[in-house]
Each structure stands twice: as structure tokens, then as C-alpha cells.
Amino acid sequence: MSAEMHEFKDGAALAEGLADKVSATLSDAIAARGRATIAVSGGSTPKAFFKALSSRDIDWSKVTVTLVDERFVPADNPRSNHLLVADNLLQGKAKAAGFLPLYRDAGSAEEAAKIASADAASLGHPFDVAILGMGTDGHTASFFPRGNRLAEAISAATPRGVITMEAEGAGETRLTFTFASLQDARLLVLHIEGQGKKDVLAAAQADGPEEDMPIRAILRRAATPLDIYWAP
Numbered sequence: 001m002s003a004e005m006h007e008f009k010d011g012a013a014l015a016e017g018l019a020d021k022v023s024a025t026l027s028d029a030i031a032a033r034g035r036a037t038i039a040v041s042g043g044s045t046p047k048a049f050f051k052a053l054s055s056r057d058i059d060w061s062k063v064t065v066t067l068v069d070e071r072f073v074p075a076d077n078p079r080s081n082h083l084l085v086a087d088n089l090l091q092g093k094a095k096a097a098g099f100l101p102l103y104r105d106a107g108s109a110e111e112a113a114k115i116a117s118a119d120a121a122s123l124g125h126p127f128d129v130a131i132l133g134m135g136t137d138g139h140t141a142s143f144f145p146r147g148n149r150l151a152e153a154i155s156a157a158t159p160r161g162v163i164t165m166e167a168e169g170a171g172e173t174r175l176t177f178t179f180a181s182l183q184d185a186r187l188l189v190l191h192i193e194g195q196g197k198k199d200v201l202a203a204a205q206a207d208g209p210e211e212d213m214p215i216r217a218i219l220r221r222a223a224t225p226l227d228i229y230w231a232p
């Protein structure tokens with residue numbers, strides 16, 4: 001699949017450039033369909049982008065924000081992606097947006113995944129925007145190398161929705177949207193920073209099993225051409 005690289009001089013310029021693109025896409029979605037959806041990633045990379053996006057002048061009351069993936073922890077846990085998004089994106093103008101959490105106070109992560117899947121289905125599909133990150137091991141979302149449900153998560157045959165994932169090094173059990181849910185977002189972005197991540201991307205673009213570097217599933221098989229946003 002084709003991918004387009006957008007390079008910026010530093011992280012601040014990248015945050016603004018990506019916020020420009022995403023806010024225009026959300027506004028277009030609202031104009032076309034009356035509402036918009038965006039799934040975002042956690043990690044350390046997206047903070048500046050979240051802050052830039054939160055101040056953009058769009059009709060946030062018509063936007064639903066959700067997460068590409070989440071840890072099975074409540075929203076007051078410092079490792080929660082919900083907390084990261086609440087503190088950095090759902091602020092300022094973006095306070096008016098709706099939020100669809102993946103974590104639920106259910107008996108198990110499995111149960112939480114079922115509830116989140118049902119709620120996500122009511123948003124309609126595809127997502128207008130999905131912003132992916134990438135780890136230095138080549139994971140994206142919670143598609144971890146050697147994850148206990150990796151094959152299922154990245155299979156095109158697995159339906160849209162949220163499933164659980166456990167992997168060594170991932171810490172808590174994760175909740176993740178499946179490949180099917182993410183790969184056809186109207187705007188599909190890989191947001192990475194630093195030479196190290198660029199090198200990992202180059203390795204992922206080379207031949208090799210998807211299971212070794214699960215970002216390859218997106219690079220190779222996503223229906224939407226990937227927009228890569230990068231700064232040193």
C-alpha cells in the first residue's frame with residue numbers, strides 16, 4: 001500500500017501541521033455527515049498534537065473522540081490513555097466533544113471489550129480520523145509482537161470492534177480496536193518522532209513477517225493510504 005511522508009522541522013511544527021490536517025478533516029466530516037469521529041493513540045508522542053488540536057475552531061459538540069487502544073485500568077490511573085486525552089485534548093474548545101472510553105468498570109477486560117465494541121458500532125464506520133503511534137518494537141495500537149491475540153487482531157477476517165490483548169512488556173491487559181476498525185479510516189495517520197522511529201519504520205517497510213513488526217499490517221494492507229507525520 002502507498003504511504004506519504006510529511007516531514008517537519010521539529011515536534012512543535014509537526015503538532016501544528018497535524019492539527020491543521022485533522023481539524024480540516026473533522027470539519028469536512030461534520031459538513032458532509034453532521035458529525036465526526038476520531039480515534040487517537042496514547043504514549044508520549046501525541047501530547048503536543050493534542051494541545052494544538054484542542055484549540056482549533058471546529059464544532060466540537062459534533063465530534064466523538066475515542067482511543068485506538070487502552071490499558072485495562074480506570075481513568076484515574078496515571079497509565080490510562082483516557083486520562084492523557086482528558087488532560088491534553090478534551091480541554092479548551094475541545095471540551096465540548098464526546099468521549100467514548102474503551103475501559104469499562106466491568107468484571108473482566110473481555111466484558112469491557114464487548115461493551116466498548118457495541119458502543120463503537122453505534123458511532124458508525126469508518127472512523128473519520130485514526131491517529132496511530134508506533135513503538136520501537138514495531139507495534140501499533142496494541143498489536144504487539146507475540147501478543148496473545150495478535151493474529152486475530154490483525155486478521156482482515158476479524159470484524160470491527162475492540163478485543164483484549166496481553167503481551168510481555170505491555171504491562172496491563174490492553175483493549176484495542178482491531179485492524180478492521182482502523183485500516184479504512186478516512187484519514188489514517190502514523191504519527192512518529194525521532195530518528196530512531198524513522199529507522200524502525202524503514203525496517204518495517206522491508207520484507208519480513210507482519211507478526212515480527214505488526215505495523216506492517218497497516219503499511220501493507222490498510223485500505224486507506226497511510227499518511228506518515230514525522231519530525232526529528
Ligand SMILES: O=C(O)[C@H](O)[C@@H](O)[C@H](O)[C@H](O)COP(=O)(O)O
Nearest residue numbers: 041042043044045133134135141
Ligand atoms: O497507548 C499506547 O501506548 C499506544 O497506543 C502505543 O501504541 C503507542 O502509540 C506507542 O507505543 C508509541 O508510544 P510513544 O509515543 O510513547 O513512543
